[in-house]
Amino acid sequence: MVTKLALLGAGRIGKVHARAIATDKRAKLVAVVDAMADAAQAIADSAGCKVSTIDAVIADPDIDGVIICTPTNTHADLIERFAKAGKAIFCEKPIDLDVERARACLEVVRQTGAKVMLGFNRRFDPHFRAVRKAIDEGKIGTVEMVTITSRDPGPPPAEYIKVSGGIFRDMTIHDFDMARFLLGEEIVQVFATGAVLVDKAIGELGDYDSASLILTTKSGRQAMISNSRRASYGYDQRIEVHGSLGSVSAENQRPVSIEIANKEGYTRPPLHDFFMTRYTEAYAAEISAFIDSVEKGAALSPSAEDGLIALQLADAALRSVREGKVVSLAG
Amino acid sequence: MVTKLALLGAGRIGKVHARAIATDKRAKLVAVVDAMADAAQAIADSAGCKVSTIDAVIADPDIDGVIICTPTNTHADLIERFAKAGKAIFCEKPIDLDVERARACLEVVRQTGAKVMLGFNRRFDPHFRAVRKAIDEGKIGTVEMVTITSRDPGPPPAEYIKVSGGIFRDMTIHDFDMARFLLGEEIVQVFATGAVLVDKAIGELGDYDSASLILTTKSGRQAMISNSRRASYGYDQRIEVHGSLGSVSAENQRPVSIEIANKEGYTRPPLHDFFMTRYTEAYAAEISAFIDSVEKGAALSPSAEDGLIALQLADAALRSVREGKVVSLAG
């Protein structure tokens, strides 16, 4: 039995997910929905499926699940509608920029018993997964300190910043989820600093472009996050976990790994230019995991609740910066 | 206009090429041929094309080119038949294990003016290509010394060795081509040592499992090749080019690049397990290059002649080991 999927949103990430479905024999893309008819048609042509509408997808009993890649402000509504329609749901992060809206959405998810997976793609990066596996296998003993370095190659345009929800909800949110994925305990306290060092335009919009954070768990485990909207050397994505018996780390990835030696020294090329090339394997693996869980009727992970918690951490971080104090999370 | 291709040989590498064609919008697989009906059918199903025969492919005017992945002893015959039929040809290396047979085949290729590309996939590895690009851009000045390390993870079964043509025609042949790709001058002299250090069964078949070679060009440029049929740490594939202004190298690749630190030290995982995972991108890129050249009517490279020269170098190496002397190649 092939799992039949509909794609909502035919933009850049929608194409990536369509391709992932195309290479997976267990699933088939049967419908594409997008306000931009051309974009929807292009994916439909390449996948050999039809262009459709949200209502039609909801009404179609043959469709098992949906992949939501629409703009952020539609996520919560769509999750609720498809939850009520009994479809399995994969939704890009975040659920919503507003915690209360996300919480309400989660309530619908709980009531309907819907299966929802949030697109925290980095959990599926083979290198980061291997870090987690090493932890699970006891290779480093008890986790004590997590260090996450996450820097974009360059600042986004002001238009993006305006609707992004700010650095913590847009960028750090991935690192909050990664910290939770690695710490093995819930975070109870957040401290964040934020500064405008890269682009004044970002500051004028009330946002930050450089941030440092410390997260702590109940037993005292600590995670440090370093964020910047600019890294001349490429998309900087590193994690390191220090434990009682040792340490495990995942270094940066680059598309080409030659080294040129001359009188200036030894030079390796810059890193990947951004997430589309850096996390290619992760995007494919998360869709594969979604298909796998839907096929088996298994629980989806990361869940909608994971999405809510990451959002709460982002809110806490913002409050920490604005109020200049440590913020505790309600247990 | 989509380039229509037929696949001859539905084995492991045939599947890889079929997948590469499937993801390339400029081409379409229209026929699959294999003595094993099931294997052919499986690829045909997945590609949405028909199972066919060699004769039918030859007779079909709509087919622009063929991908030959059949056993080595059929390569020369098939190249000749498709050359006469006016098809563009991609053929896995080698043309034949016998230089004279390969030479005769090349004669037919010349007479028919056929376009033939040999499957020296490593030329399309992104890291090795970047090495060559650095040379072409003058980053290391004049090439002086090339070092190639090429070790299989473990020895093949005796059945494989028997039909392989020996280590130089089977394994080193890739390194001969890579040396030529990087040296920028034709090789005029070959010295090789061969020993049986890994597996006595290989020696009993008259073959070697460990070899060191020095190749020299007319102006004195030198290439060193180190081959072994066993490397406990994975598929060892490295190149380094030293020139008048510097050096460029491509290190080994591994599927997962974490590092675990503990009281034993700092450990990174083993390398790729073999060529199918190590050269995934190279296989896709070579088929893409084939399609590109066929579409544009451009010359194919690496050519059938590149295939013949690599074979001649393999023969020279074998003679060098057997006679214990340096072997010069006819200019």
Added chain:
Amino acid sequence: MVTKLALLGAGRIGKVHARAIATDKRAKLVAVVDAMADAAQAIADSAGCKVSTIDAVIADPDIDGVIICTPTNTHADLIERFAKAGKAIFCEKPIDLDVERARACLEVVRQTGAKVMLGFNRRFDPHFRAVRKAIDEGKIGTVEMVTITSRDPGPPPAEYIKVSGGIFRDMTIHDFDMARFLLGEEIVQVFATGAVLVDKAIGELGDYDSASLILTTKSGRQAMISNSRRASYGYDQRIEVHGSLGSVSAENQRPVSIEIANKEGYTRPPLHDFFMTRYTEAYAAEISAFIDSVEKGAALSPSAEDGLIALQLADAALRSVREGKVVSLAG
């Protein structure tokens, strides 16, 4: 004119400094003072100088400078006495565990116009110096974020902890100085978390063994420090500075840098076992810099004031942990 020096304190670090003086032609050790007669005699024998007393050193007009390696609680007194005696002073960090005592000592230093250098040896590590040089040369543009990882191989005995002044005054103090060395702006705000994850005995003494800190400067530059009293893989000492044009980092050092590859992967040996082997070159270079400055009558750096500021940062960190809030430093 050879600079004549006296050594106060003939313990482990005293021996290191005596050796550094012995290999420097510009200076000569002429007196050693220690309550332990045997220890003093051993160094005196090897240096070819006499065992002496503090009073005698003060009274000797031929002695240009002193190296103070006595227990911490004697530093401030000795600095004051030698300052009044007009000797150039090199003193191991810290000036005192108590900020007020240190401040009073500094007042004497100012009044006497004495030249005092504090033993923040890491500033003289060739790798860290090269990081600073790269910054000074504009290689990374404006400094934005500093990351310091500093982990001891294992927790010290309870006896040491008792007199250490706690992790911030004993261990992090080096990192505070390094952060200042690299940030290029004074730190105005400190946030620290502290936990007992390594050794309960440390917690029972009211100290912490694991700490994460964020330091910020007026313009928003950020430094993150990660401290642990345990690292199974050796003495973990790394710095990284991210700026507007790039990043510069100094990785860990190891005494032997081979790599063994086998079916388990690729393994390099553990790091240096602790500061005596890790910072060998730094210890020699700081004494050389002291001799150099004394000879030339130049200002000494890092200064007593640098010592005081590091101590104030340590106090701020402790307050931050204890009160669970951000601590601002008086401008």
Added chain:
Amino acid sequence: MVTKLALLGAGRIGKVHARAIATDKRAKLVAVVDAMADAAQAIADSAGCKVSTIDAVIADPDIDGVIICTPTNTHADLIERFAKAGKAIFCEKPIDLDVERARACLEVVRQTGAKVMLGFNRRFDPHFRAVRKAIDEGKIGTVEMVTITSRDPGPPPAEYIKVSGGIFRDMTIHDFDMARFLLGEEIVQVFATGAVLVDKAIGELGDYDSASLILTTKSGRQAMISNSRRASYGYDQRIEVHGSLGSVSAENQRPVSIEIANKEGYTRPPLHDFFMTRYTEAYAAEISAFIDSVEKGAALSPSAEDGLIALQLADAALRSVREGKVVSLAG
């Protein structure tokens, strides 16, 4: 009982050895001999010993051993004279540029039962020693293939080349010894290519500046050596040993190991500039080993015979290049 040593030759390497003796409590330099009175006096002053003559050293019953750092053409004569005088001898490589002269010298060594150690300093490099230790501990199983890369930063002046004995006796000789140190079997066959790619002046003197060699042992173990008189990126000194269970390698060393990342990529500084800085620890360790063996009356290693064998391999390599054939060594 302190071992009393005399130094013959007060040049660059003589100074290095004098310094090594000065830091070793078990030995004392008591005499320095050099035709250049100033050079001898400088070392004597710094070591606190006297300037002397060869005859006086021979006649002095208090002197236990000599360190010979005089020009190559005096080595054999001095070894013979000090051997007859019953002194322990450390002599820089080579014994002589002429194999017959070296053989005759060795005969005197044998007859007198003198203890002679040859200055193959690289055996004492901590990284290379760790490679050998890993082999001895069985970490890589049976040794199969050794790869040595050895490149000078730049070509020496013509005056040096003239008296050097050529690249194989001057430069490769260290690699021959290293190959023997690592192979664990005697070399029975040598193949070498030589070319002039770097400096025509070297070719005009009948020498080569670029060479590739393959050495084989009786059981088929293989060593490859790559030599060049130029490497823009510094003094290139690497070894790698591949065995039945794995591989062990020692990478290049650099004085400063920072990394700068910017839009051009990730750059580490060049390597050490030459042997004086690259092999600092090795020089100290070899003198320490000499002192240790003399003190204990133990056999010296590497021995004069090791020196002779390396020279024979150099001669075989030269013959191989000149005659264009493989050269077998008399068992």
